[in-house]
Amino acid sequence: TLANGTGIIINAGSELTFTATSEINSTAGTLGLNAVQNYGTFNMTGGTIGTVGFAVGINNMASGTVTISDGTISSVLGLSNAGTATISGTASITGTGSAGAVNNTGTLTVSDGSITADNTGAAGIVNTGTLELTGSITDIKGDLAAVHSTAGTVTVSGRFAGTGAQEGTAILNDGTSKVTVSAGANINNWNIAVDNHATVVEFN
16 A cells, blocks of 8 residues: 555556555655556556545556556546547446546557546546547446546447436547548447537548
C-alpha cells in the first residue's frame, strides 16, 4: 500500500504489474501528484487506485502502454491516455470530476468493464483520439453521454448497450470527430444511439 501523497512513476522501457493486493491512495495537495505516471508498460490485473483532490488515477503518456483487466480506480479522472490503452474484463473506473472518467487523446480499446462519470455534464469517455468499442460493453455511463467525442475517431465493432431500457445518449459526436458503426455491430438500450453534430457518421 502506498499512501499520503505518494505515487508510482514507470519509466520508458520498464514494466509494472498491479495485482489484487496492490493499493495506492494518492493525495494531490498542491503538487498534483498522480497515482500512476506511466511512460513504459503498466498492467492492472486487480487492486485499488484512489486519489484525493485533482490527482489522476493513471496518467499514461505518449510512450506508454496500459492494460486494465481488473481492479478499481476512483479519481477526479480515472485514466488519462495519450499512449495506447486497453480496458477489459471486470475493470472498474469512476471519474469524480466534471469532465469524465476516461480522457483519451491516444489509442484506446474498450471491450468490457465499468466506466462511470455521474457528475453534471460529464461523460464516461471523453475522446479526441482513436477509440474502438468492441466485444460486449454494457456498463459505460455518463451524465452528458457514455462517450463524448470532439475529434479523432470512434469505431463501434461489437455490442454497445445501455444499462437500462432507455439509458440516455450512447455517443455524442461533435467537432471534427468521425463515428463508424461496423457491420454486425449493435448499439442498443439507449434513448439516443448517436447524437451527431459533426460531419461524418458511417453505418456499414
